[in-house]
Amino acid sequence: MNFLQDGGTASSIGQFPQSLATLQRAYGCRCNSAVFFLNSHCLRCDAPLGYEPYIGQVLSLLPGPEPDIWQLAGHEGLYRRCANLNSPAACNWLVRVDETDHAYCVACRLNRTVPDLSSPRDAALWGRIEAAKRRVISALIALRLPVRSRVSEDLQQGLAFDFLRSPANGPRVLTGHEDGLITLNIEEADDVTREQMRTSMHEPYRTLVGHFRHEIGHYYWDRLVAGTRWHKGFRELFGDEQIDYAIALQQNYEYGPRPGWAARHVSAYASIHPWEDWAETWAHYMHMVDTLSTANSFDLHPESMSLPFDCFGRDALYSPEEEGANSFLELINSWLKMAAVMNELCRSMGQPDFYPFALSKTAVTKLHFVHLVACDSSGTCSGQAPWELKN
Secondary structure, eight states, X not given: OOOBOXXXXXXOOOOOSGGGXXXXXXXXXTTSOEEOTTOSBOTTTOOXXXXXXXXXXXXXXXXXXXXXXXXXXTOOSEEEEXXXXXXXXXXXXXXXXXXXXXXXXXTGGGEEEOOOTTSHHHHHHHHHHHHHHHHHHHHHHHTTOOOOBTTTTOTTTOXXXXXXXXXXXXXXXXXXXXXXXXXXXXXXXXXXXXXXXXXXXXXXXXXXXHHHHHHHHHHXXXXXXXXXXXXXXXXXXXXXXXXXXXXXXXHHHHHOSOTTGGGTOSSSGGGSOHHHHHHHHHXXXXXXXHHHHHHHHTTOXXXXXXXXXXXXXXXXXXXXXXXXXXXXXXXXXXXXXXXXXXXXXXXXXXXXXXSOOOOOHHHHHHHHHHHHHHHHHHTOTTSOXXXXXXX
């Protein structure tokens, strides 16, 4: 991968945008041992743990005033553990006691259909799916994007998931999004099946987390772009989404990606149609924010990495005079340096590249557009980046 980007100016890379505060990925038990995002108990002291999505932390639980009611070490309020804790989903998220209508956490209540849990195989696949989904949903909440269940909270504009297996004699279930409902073929959670599909479709990257981020990108296009003040800019940058989608998809399958796609898109798949361009760009933006937040949580900074590097400059931005332009450029340039080093680490282990993509100047312009839409939704377009928000 070539990291000498067009349109950039040579400079050093500093630290990440200040704190990446709302998306912390390093947690500690009350016994001072490290715990991690999926942990429901401490492996050292066996203390019960729970993830509070609006605090953004895995925290130790203390007995509350009644059985199965918990308090959080260092925080106010009473909580229940998600009803999916002891299911194959193994959900460690918490539900506030005052949310009396909900036995499930904010992530699990998004589910409309789950696999047949009488099948041990399907139950195991669902567990993998839920682990990936919770990581994605936690980042959306941290960025203050709208996350409400289409099943029980917002029947018109909410989000919901169907996790389905293709019937033995019926049509194959296709992963996709339609009007707030995201369908995921549970076979995507099988590593062998997913790798076969990745290879056959000539994709450099295919993961459960990637699927969720891409399909949720479609959902947020409907919520945050369609019919809003951003719609005109979207069409100028990504193209007119009124182009026949079915024809565009068929042309891609017959003739492959558009020639020269790498100069304008984050991936080959993004070149199919403006909707797919948006969804792929959204997914890459979420990859960057979440991964850099994780690195920052463990004090891993690009300034410590020795790598000659040409940075993108303001000429790559959608709106160069935006107050938060420097913060966004810091995110992009930090990401590219981090990804280059991570690729080398993966190669040292004989693994595929961590980030098998090269970003063009136009792709960065689109990423900035996505960033501005996300900021606008969370009410932070005054120059403060969404990862700088304080709870």
